[in-house]
Amino acid sequence: MTGPTRLDRTLIRISGPDARKFLNNVLTQELDRLEQAPVVYAALLSPQGKVLADMFVWADPDGVLLDVDPARGEDLFRRLSMYKLRAEAKLEDVSTQFDVLVNDAPFEAAVADPRLAALGWRKIGAKDTTITDGAAAYEARRIALGVPDLARDAGPDEVFALEALLDELNGVDFHKGCFVGQENVSRMKRRATTRKKFCPIVFEGEPPAYGTPVLAGAAELGSVRTGANGRALALLRLDRALAAEAPLTAGGKEIRLDPPDWLLLPPAAGAGD
Known part of the structure; x- marks a missing residue:
């Protein structure tokens, strides 16, 4: 600008x-x-x-x-x-x-x-x-x-607060009094159960279309959201994506994760998760 x-x-x-x-x-x-x-x-x-x-x-x-x-x-x-x-x-x-x-x-x-x-x-x-x-x-x-726009990258009532990165992006106060939905947000924070999150992906050329499934082999891990040349946001089972042994793809295009250093990563999924 x-x-x-x-x-x-x-x-x-x-x-x-x-x-x-x-x-x-x-x-x-x-x-x-x-x-x-x-x-x-x-x-x-x-x-x-x-x-x-x-x-x-x-x-x-x-x-x-x-x-x-x-x-x-x-x-x-x-x-x-x-x-x-x-x-x-x-x-x-x-x-x-x-x-x-x-x-x-x-x-x-x-x-x-x-x-x-x-x-x-x-x-x-x-x-x-x-x-x-x-x-x-x-x-x-x-x-x-790598910052999601929740009016474009998700539908209303689609993602939980911590999946939407409200923790990382200073959007929730865990010490305040009650707010709508607080019980579930607090439980997910306390138990560290947030496995699905937004994460940037990178690739060659134009982005896959919005909603294109992200795959590890034949396993579907999530979908692509908004993107630009060479880069997009995806909503993923991030624990599984981190542990995947097969290459990640979207629309036949090979992709890789590119999480920013401020993103709170879940533990990689173990066998059978």
């Missing part, structure tokens, strides 16, 4: 005296952290602990701003409206008032991405029609770094 560019995002303002308290009861992140940082990464889970939507939560003078992919925005608004019950909090879609701006280098009033600093810098600013769309460059950057 040569300067700040715009991402297409839905922005939901939640205001009122109970705004943060009500959100703290449902989201995976501890919102008291907004007293020290302007933005945190969080998710809304199903009661079973699967990701319905991930988001950035920004401190706002009237409460908070939720910065979420448009593919998940409407459903998130609906679900939070249901969870609000009698809380003194107001939900409002303010997407037409603001832009989400990103860059790979610091710029005025921007902050480092709370998931992974290498993803660059981000801020919410007033609408500005002179700023260009930076989605393609941003997509290439996050694929290169």
Whole structure:
């Protein structure tokens, strides 16, 4: 990137005296952290602990701003409206008032991405029609770094929080009070039972199509998700992929794992797992 560019995002303002308290009861992140940082990464889970939507939560003078992919925005608004019950909090879609701006280098009033600093810098600013769309460059950057985009790499209610790398990417607080889906998330963390995860794969040429099975010989280990030339994200039984003796393939193309150093790897599967 040569300067700040715009991402297409839905922005939901939640205001009122109970705004943060009500959100703290449902989201995976501890919102008291907004007293020290302007933005945190969080998710809304199903009661079973699967990701319905991930988001950035920004401190706002009237409460908070939720910065979420448009593919998940409407459903998130609906679900939070249901969870609000009698809380003194107001939900409002303010997407037409603001832009989400990103860059790979610091710029005025921007902050480092709370998931992974290498993803660059981000801020919410007033609408500005002179700023260009930076989605393609941003997509290439996050694929290169091995960071899943949960609105593109997974369906809603498809992956558990730890399969979605919320642990590695600072999206869940294991010490906070209850949130929706907490029991299952805590159990998977405590027992280290997360065997399926997103992991980058590398190969020659164009990426296999989204959803292409990843195979070790005849055994299916998962599937390819979004990709670019030479690199893609895959959702895999990572323990089996790490232990595979047969070459890994996808769509007839030989691939190999390329896990980043921050990815928490499961133990390789033993015989019969």
